[in-house]
Amino acid sequence: MASDLDRVDKHRASAEWVAGLWRAEDAKLLKLDAESRFTTNAGGSKLRMTKPFVEYDSQRHRLLGLLNGSPIFAVEALTEGEVHDFREVGFQLTDNERDIAAAASALNQWHRAE
Incomplete structure (x- = not known):
């Protein structure tokens, strides 16, 4: 099954639009x-995402896209609990979670290489 993650290529260049998504009630x-x-639940069978709780920072917070209309972001930060890489737990995740994890990891590595 294909992923439902919409990368919103047409809009992601608009800092104002992205910041508005960050404040959305259903943002993750x-x-x-x-x-x-990335952070996972015990055993790595599901991604552990939270609601954004700090001010949006365009240098740190990366928009991955919209999943069924809900904005999904990634950030490199101090993590708590279990963390896994894609090779370790990718087979356990849903199609949508695999797409989110792969996009987040790739985008994080790309920004680190800049």
């Missing part, structure tokens, strides 16, 4: 560590 944030490992 996936944290990654410095090695681009």
